[in-house]
Amino acid sequence: MDFYIRVFVRVRTSAAGVKDSPLLASRVYQCTGCGTFELEPVAKFGNSKYTPATGPKVGQSCPQCGGKWHIGGPIYNGDIHTPSFVDRVLAELDKEEEFQSHKRLRGLLTAVKEEVHVPLFYSPGSMANTLRCSTPPLAMLKSAIINAGYIVSQCHTEPLSLKTNAPSSFLWDAMKAWAKQKGEGGGAKKGSPGASILAREITHEIDFSAAEEAERKAESVRFVPAPEAGWGPKPRAGTKR
Ligand SMILES: [Zn+2]
Incomplete structure (x- = not known):
C-alpha cells in the first residue's frame, strides 16, 4: 500500500445554516x-x-x-477550503522533512492555499484552440489579470488552468490581445466561435507587463510530478485482479 487517507467528518446542526445553503x-x-x-x-x-x-x-x-x-x-459555489487549516497542515509538514512525498505535499498544499475561491477554472489551452492561436505563457496571462486589479491562481488539480474573479469578457480580450501581438488567429474558420470572438473589438485595457506576484508564483514549485507512473492508492488488501 502506498498510502491511505482517513477522513473525519463533523456534522453540525443549525437551522440558520440550512437556510444559508441555497446561497452556496x-x-x-x-x-x-x-x-x-x-x-x-x-x-x-x-x-x-x-x-x-x-x-x-x-x-x-x-x-x-x-x-x-x-x-x-x-x-x-462556496469556499473550497479553510485557509487556517491548510496553514496548520503546512506547519505540521515542516516538522516531518523525512517524508518521501514532502516536496509533493508542500507543493500541493501551497497551490491549495493560493487557490482563488471560485468553483470552476478556465483553460488557456482550450481558449487558444478556439481562437486558433498559440497558448500564451501562463505567467503572462496572470500578469494581465493582476495588472487589471483582479485576483488569479491555478487550480490545485490542473497546473495549466486559471481561476479568477475577472469576467470572461476580460479573459477573451487578453487572449485576443495575445493573438494580435503574435499576428495569429487567422486560422479561425468564418462563422466559427473563434472567428466571432476575434471579430469583436478589445474593450479592456490589457497590460502584459510582468506582475511580480505572477512571476513569483510561476517560479516556485507547486506541481511536483508523481514519483512513478500509476502512482496512487492500490487495490484493497486481499482483492485479486
Ligand atoms: Zn460562446
Missing part, C-alpha cells in the same frame, strides 16, 4: 461554442429574507461568440 449553490450556464461560463446563485438574501434568485443573468446567447448555453448544476 449556483446554476451554471456554459456556452456550447466557446466554453465561456457564468454562475448564477439559486437564492439570494436581502432585508433579512431568503428569496429565490431572479434571472437568468445571461442573455439568450453567449455575448462572446453568439453560441447557445448549456444549463447545468446547481453546483457548490
